[in-house]
Amino acid sequence: MSQQAELERTVEGMPNWPGDGLTRVPYWVFQRDDVYAREQEAIFQGPVWHYLCLEADIAEGGDFVTTFVGDAPVVVTRDSEGAIHAFENRCAHRGALICLDAKGKGKKDFACVYHAWTYDLTGKLTGVAFQKGVKGKGGMPPEFKISEHGPRRLKITALHGLVFGSFSADAPDFKSWLGPEIEPKIGRVLAGRKPVVLGRYTQVLPNNWKLYVENVKDSYHASILHLFFTTFELNRLSQKGAIVVDETGGHHISYSAIDRKTNTASADYAQQKIRSDSKYRLADPSLLQGFDEFNDDVTLQILSVFPTFVLQQIQNSIAIRQVVPRGPDRTDLHWTLLGFETDTPEQRLTRLKQANLIGPAGFISMEDGCVGGFVQRGVRAASREQAILQMGGSTAESSESRVTEASIRGFWKAWRAHTGI
Amino acid sequence: MSQQAELERTVEGMPNWPGDGLTRVPYWVFQRDDVYAREQEAIFQGPVWHYLCLEADIAEGGDFVTTFVGDAPVVVTRDSEGAIHAFENRCAHRGALICLDAKGKGKKDFACVYHAWTYDLTGKLTGVAFQKGVKGKGGMPPEFKISEHGPRRLKITALHGLVFGSFSADAPDFKSWLGPEIEPKIGRVLAGRKPVVLGRYTQVLPNNWKLYVENVKDSYHASILHLFFTTFELNRLSQKGAIVVDETGGHHISYSAIDRKTNTASADYAQQKIRSDSKYRLADPSLLQGFDEFNDDVTLQILSVFPTFVLQQIQNSIAIRQVVPRGPDRTDLHWTLLGFETDTPEQRLTRLKQANLIGPAGFISMEDGCVGGFVQRGVRAASREQAILQMGGSTAESSESRVTEASIRGFWKAWRAHTGI
Amino acid sequence: MSQQAELERTVEGMPNWPGDGLTRVPYWVFQRDDVYAREQEAIFQGPVWHYLCLEADIAEGGDFVTTFVGDAPVVVTRDSEGAIHAFENRCAHRGALICLDAKGKGKKDFACVYHAWTYDLTGKLTGVAFQKGVKGKGGMPPEFKISEHGPRRLKITALHGLVFGSFSADAPDFKSWLGPEIEPKIGRVLAGRKPVVLGRYTQVLPNNWKLYVENVKDSYHASILHLFFTTFELNRLSQKGAIVVDETGGHHISYSAIDRKTNTASADYAQQKIRSDSKYRLADPSLLQGFDEFNDDVTLQILSVFPTFVLQQIQNSIAIRQVVPRGPDRTDLHWTLLGFETDTPEQRLTRLKQANLIGPAGFISMEDGCVGGFVQRGVRAASREQAILQMGGSTAESSESRVTEASIRGFWKAWRAHTGI
Amino acid sequence: MPSINDHFFAIARAQSDYARCIDDDRLEEWPSFFEEACLYRITSAASHRDGYEASVVFANSRGMLTDRISALREANIYERQAYRHLLGMPALLGQAANGLRTETSFMVARIMQDGTTDLYATGRYLDIWNTKGETPKIVERIVVCDSSRFDTLLAIPL
Amino acid sequence: MPSINDHFFAIARAQSDYARCIDDDRLEEWPSFFEEACLYRITSAASHRDGYEASVVFANSRGMLTDRISALREANIYERQAYRHLLGMPALLGQAANGLRTETSFMVARIMQDGTTDLYATGRYLDIWNTKGETPKIVERIVVCDSSRFDTLLAIPL
Amino acid sequence: MPSINDHFFAIARAQSDYARCIDDDRLEEWPSFFEEACLYRITSAASHRDGYEASVVFANSRGMLTDRISALREANIYERQAYRHLLGMPALLGQAANGLRTETSFMVARIMQDGTTDLYATGRYLDIWNTKGETPKIVERIVVCDSSRFDTLLAIPL
Ligand code: FES
Ligand code: FES
């Protein structure tokens, strides 16, 4: 069956999408193998940009890291001229991983361990062991041309120290991919200073990757699920703040800033009788004593680039989150915690302390780590039922209010456009 | 695709049923994902009654427990008027588990942890956080009516302290569901006295749920697989006893009573040369010294209600078994061991000792716990082969003899009627 | 649906095979459930011979072992006349494993634990407990004939102490199955002497079974992946040696012998710049001091019989490897290490030392144990891509050079012929 | 060494011998670790917390322990399997009326005949020891498993 | 017994009490195993090797440990779960400026409310102890997990 | 303390150091736990029971142990991985001709580069120790794994 035919068949096999397309999401999208396969094809190997690593991870020629774009293992390298390359970590011969290490330095080329086919730092096949055979016997036939083979290579782009790649030649220009609103806010956090990796870990999520992405884009839950935000006024819906959703719907920014006017929030909260407005206080409040890093009073900026990249500023806790699907009900969330060369020792210590807010043990993020599993289990028998996404209306537009699911609707708008589901 | 169409498609995809329908069972029914999916739909979410809990588990207003009906997580509650309610443990908003705890008391309402949508004890959606937004911004659109949303609620019925529920409005009246023969035998064990939960545990079975249900209904194996029964004369096929199969075939009772006439069984057993007739004796026979609890000489009564409820009386060991499928080849068996308020200390101790017969370490039940796995593994490569169910003929009728598979045939009769397979 | 129809449906559902059929292998063959199911049917239950055990494992009447033919559990026995029998380890009644033990002696018959249906050593059903009921009640209907039921029995053949079986009556005569070239080389290792089992263990491979079989047939990798071979001159492509591929393509022999002429290999290796040509030496070289067991200077003979049997001679390390698929991405590799009754103590010690070369911790075999997983993971996202099998041309013929993938192409030739894929 | 209770080593040794006895499949010796008059129960943390009286295994005499083993050997049908116990350091909690109270953590792996190995049970032994004799004997052992889920069956004692 | 460091038993006991304190869900007592001025970090072997400064959990005061517990009790949402620690024998590595350095291996199983049990974390404690007082107190504890993968969340301290 | 064999602590310490040596990836030091003339074998409980002579790993000289390590370091291809050993209390079984016989239970978790952690092996060390020197040295170690299934490969010694 042709690839195209295969695709149509796949999409056809699925139930119809309920409702108007953005305010209802059928739970089968988090459960079905065919949906997962379609996503791999249309999104992860499609004309979409995916975060690969930091430029700082491959600072020098010969440096490399391995990562994943969806299910695909990928090698990212920097060559001696300083150019960045990425290619599928799959030998052109019979498919073994070309590179077994998570990272390394001083690499000149890659030799597959199985039969020593060799690749340069660009992923180009440069050698086939015994291509001419031994003593003129065996070897590859003359019609075999090394130049015609090699792993799939990714298109590469870099911005503010972030490296993105795409398997598809049709991936749009990265700037237009991001649109006018996203790039400056990435710049706000990363531009003009040298990042230092402070830490790395992986959180294994017991749920479909899209449930985590919804969570990231979900400004509605922040003040309700996370007691820390509200109690310590890291984030109040009544603070200044807004949601930005780009034109495609796929990217978003949610931010909040200190509202120096009298804060009427408590009243609002009282009305909702939300458990998250407790009288809870810290014994060592130094945990939350931050410094004004951006001179803009913005205490929180969560930014996502479709489909699986997140850049986080929570006070002075700066981190990148890379979402990697591992199956319909399992997701790897890779955290990279950042500081900057210019950090003073006090600032650095502040970042180390605020790291307690994020990651698997994060006072905030631990809850985002389990709530996706609560949904995956909650909808187990409800593949024909639907989620309701009407908070803040039915569109996927930017809004001053963060009591909205606009950016989640935006995600589905982009996801449906890409998958055709 | 419509639900109906989907169903037909599912059932159509399956091989044909071999034979006359009751004397042969194709092994693919224990293996295929589509069969499992069909069961979830037609049986677990269909017009069928499922055991939920004991009334005693939710004795007071504000008490609740969580359980499963097939794949569906369910919350069971008692309201302040004493009425019992059950609803799917899935938030109407975006599907998170509404209740995370296994049980609790003094509950007034349930607030979903994700966005604090609240539900009363009946499962009715009563509140949506920030429905009106904050300072008039955001919130739900006017056309959103809280009354139109909520988790699926179950129809509830209770009998002799047992709570049953159904997702389907078409579930028949419970008494007629049970038929005339079953209810009195439930009453025999439970009516007119207050149960006390003595213990609880879960046995994880490495096999399809139907293999366990077959085992429960299988009076043929009892005296052969279980050395204890025969050796200690807990149960002899030549004792007085019988099998009762209800009209639908789905429910059954198997019982045996002391035969005070001379016991000719040994001879029968000798003829069969069955390993289960050993000379094995206990060092501490107090394990099996029971008391006559029902004044009817009935030492064993196993009763099942289609599809997954079992009420057991083995001497003075009274237990409820709830069978929960976890996939085509995995099943949770939840045991609830019962005593009664009227128990004397001696009687209570007897129950504690006889508990050694049941559960994962039960001298009897441990074997029922592994034999299903022996079948699941035995038929691994035999999806096109069939089980033979001809013991005692080809019908699903009650019989005085327990050397029959009548009640297993009955199960398949009911299962096929419900699934349409 | 009829079995035939089912088959066609299965094969039809699959993508088309790329290329000319032998020089390209699509990665979906290592991933798809339907391919796995088709293999079970056409190969493991088809007219194909499968290794079961050693004659020595069931040396006496009443001895038995249990094993697997693909997914099917199988019992192999020797009766009192010394004849060997094998049958599916699945009770004719309701499918329980008939035999729970890995091996045993002095067996007269098998009684299923569930309802004591009994089988003789040939797998014939000989008794049905309570067939006539008890006191004339219950039991099997008169039309039930014991003679018409029983587990599927395998056709059996034995050669040089090896026992093979087939589920299919259509399996060809074993000698013609092997063809003229294979049998003598099995004889070379095993004929005319009594084997002694020195050890047994199982290596669990994280990959499709065919990736391991490819590895066994892959003479190209031997000198590259395995440093030991090259460094200690156990095997040089420039040694005397050859690949033998039988007419069907399914069987192969790869061997190498000491080349007593000047060895020009190093040069060849130098040219390839292969990491495997190190200066690495042993502190205790006694590990590799072998004895000339066959008076033919052949230091290595790897022989495979389609689909999953391997007979290995690496110096004096003689072993049988049985490959058992456990799912599309999991395989059990069962090792049986052999010595012979005629071994002197010194020779026996040599075998024990050389056992360090093989198995999960083998200086050689550990690499074969992981490389299949490297491929399984490497091709994870590449089901539409293909492996290249052009080393040594495009045919599946014997060749003097071992710088060829001829025997791997042979495997696919046979695999495609059997599966129809 | 005042910080070390005199009974500590004797009990640690007894615990270790107990585990080896089971893991080596010398089950016939298992009852001999107990007093003639003893209590042995296997329960779960949840049941223990809820005060449930019934157990997964209940024996209030050494005879019942013997019966467990003879049942396993002569009567019950189950697949060959083995355990591997690993124990924490016993915590001595002081003298009770009937002996010395201790608490000891355990992890038990189960190995099936085909080699499949899984973490079968974790929990703690709540024990009372008679330390009068040459080697300490168990007067009471409540095996509190952390989980109330048991895979397939529990044949061999914990 | 020259081969036995005088502090060995006191520290082995403290380690065992520490584990029981967590496994018994007496988390409020957990900070009391530390000095007022202390350092507690959870990191991974890879991060430790790469010298990363940030941690999965970071506390440089006993107050922060207290805050961890009150957050778990009062603030954070997560499913009920429990740990079972099993510890190796502490290795005494000599005196540092601020106390006695030890290293202790651990395995931790996590048991969820429904009984699901898995091997949640393995690794080693890199500790510095103040052995001056009656019972040793932790001055510094770096929990180096062998893996940098954490399933779902890490709520209860290791 | 009569109940404690004088060698007990020295051997418990040696066992613990042995495990740390492997778990810390100081494999070059591993052979030094053995006598020059030694026997090291890895086998399974079933093979041990059946009296099979061959092993998963066999070394009858310290040189072969050294070769194991240099092969791992210089020759063999396998993914980066680590172990975490947890050991039971050594049981002293008395003097043999060539030294003191002991038996010690173990659980070993394997941690792959990507953090995947599984219970890789369980079993017992059947040892003979030379206790004459300053620290006990291994004369003979038979590693009897409870399972005869090995996942993928066994690269690092047990
Ligand atoms: S698979 Fe990479 S060289 Fe053969
Ligand atoms: S999912 Fe329950 S409130 Fe949003």
Ligand code: FES
């Ligand atoms: S399944 Fe074997 S006798 Fe019934």
Ligand SMILES: [Fe+3]
């Ligand atoms: Fe959040």
Ligand SMILES: [Fe+3]
């Ligand atoms: Fe039974």
Ligand SMILES: [Fe+3]
């Ligand atoms: Fe190889």
